[in-house]
Amino acid sequence: MQRRERGERKVGDIFLKERGKRTEAYEVLGKGRKLRELNDRISAGFGRDFDVMDGIETSMDELLSIDLADIFMKGWKKYGAVTEVLERSKHSPLQKFYIALSEHTIHSSHRPRLEVEVEGVSLPSLIFEIDLDLKLEGFVLEIVDGEMVAIDSGACMAAGRVSCEGVVLYEKRSEKVELPVRMGFEGEEDG
Known part of the structure; x- marks a missing residue:
């Protein structure tokens, strides 16, 4: 589905508030067997040092670009x-329906994959685990002609973690998520 709002929020907005700050977890991950092997393989094959961790850090925005409103809608379906x-x-295509949603939590799990390729050579990919709990309160859903078309947002608290190769990179216990007051949608994707 396409968001019409400029103030869209992504999963990365929850976890990546302190961009550019490599956590201790990154150091642990970088010393892990799989990443050491990747670094060694790349360095040996190309005759110079590589730091796979730099690639992981620069890819985080893309890996965490999951739209929160898409998560809401998939949960509500x-x-x-x-x-x-x-x-x-x-059966009433011209009528708008509104549903006031009581306090509830949506659990969402994602497994994005980072494909590692250096100078055209594919290497083993890295799989990330994203687990997220979104506690929602005071949301009103607008439905027209069998589709969710807008959300009047309320309060959202997020908790979750992002890990790779068993190492937790980011973790939030309870983070308030600022959302636009109204989020609109165009079309829906199945899911």
Whole structure:
């Protein structure tokens, strides 16, 4: 789905507030077997030193570019009260339906993969684990013609972690997420 709002929020907005600051976890990850092997293989094959960790750090924005509103909508599609209204609204295409959502938590897990390629040579990829719990309160969902078209946002608290090769890179226990007051959508993607 395409967001129309300029103030969109991504998973990276939760975890990457202190950009440019390599955590101790990065140092642990860099000393791990798989990354040492990657660094050694790259350095031996190209006759110069490489630091895979630099590539991981610069790729974090892309790896964590998951839209929070997409996570909300995928979670709500599994909620019976929302699916009932989605179905009912298909039969009244000109009518707007609003659902006030009570306090609830959406759990979301993602496994993005970082493909490692140096000068055209593919190397083993790195798999990241992103686990996120979003506690939502005071959200109102607008539905038209069988589609979620907008959200009037309320309070959102996030907790979660980002890890790679068993090493936790970022962890948040309870982070308030600032959201636009209203988030609109164009079209939906299945999921």
